Amino acid sequence: MSLTKVFPTEKFRNLSKFRHGLCVLLAIGMLTMCAVGNASAQEKKQIVRLAKLVIDPAQLEPYKAALKEGAETAVRVEPGVLTLYAVSEKNNPTHFTILEIYADSAAYRAHLQTPHFLKYKNGTKDMVKSLELVETDPLVPGMKIK
Numbered sequence: 001m002s003l004t005k006v007f008p009t010e011k012f013r014n015l016s017k018f019r020h021g022l023c024v025l026l027a028i029g030m031l032t033m034c035a036v037g038n039a040s041a042q043e044k045k046q047i048v049r050l051a052k053l054v055i056d057p058a059q060l061e062p063y064k065a066a067l068k069e070g071a072e073t074a075v076r077v078e079p080g081v082l083t084l085y086a087v088s089e090k091n092n093p094t095h096f097t098i099l100e101i102y103a104d105s106a107a108y109r110a111h112l113q114t115p116h117f118l119k120y121k122n123g124t125k126d127m128v129k130s131l132e133l134v135e136t137d138p139l140v141p142g143m144k145i146k
Contacts, residue, residue: 046082046141047102050134055094059127064088066127067096070120078114080107083145094129101145 055063071084083101088094102108111117 044104046138047100047105047108048136048138049100050136051096051098051100052130052132052134053096053098053128054130055096056127056129057094060094063124063127066120066124067098070116071098073116074111074114077116078107078111080104081111085145 067086071086074081074084080103081101082103083099085099086096087098088096102111
């Protein structure tokens with residue numbers, strides 16, 4: 001029996017092209033999976049920032065009440081809001097720093113659209129004299145706050 005009957009040349013060429021095409025598709029698929037995995041890992045990186053605010057002294061108590069309500073609600077109802085820890089300076093009680101930790105950038109973006117954040121933002125806009133958002137790189141990423 002001749003090989004041309006078992007593997008006719010045209011069929012063998014088509015099979016070879018098929019295998020080559022399959023290898024190319026497999027390589028593209030693997031590269032795509034790596035790229036998506038990398039993007040997904042970047043998306044899952046925690047967002048950690050400091051919000052530094054100076055509040056109008058005449059509106060200090062209403063600001064503190066609004067901040068307390070907004071932060072407590074966000075931490076309670078939003079799984080992606082890991083921490084909103086606010087402090088004021090002892091010698092400058094109108095100066096606040098808020099440690100904000102979000103599970104990832106999607107959680108942060110979702111937080112900005114919530115009714116409680118919008119209520120806080122719109123309700124305090126005339127109380128805030130200055131706001132500085134400081135992006136940070138955690139020294140120990142993923143560390144839990146007890």
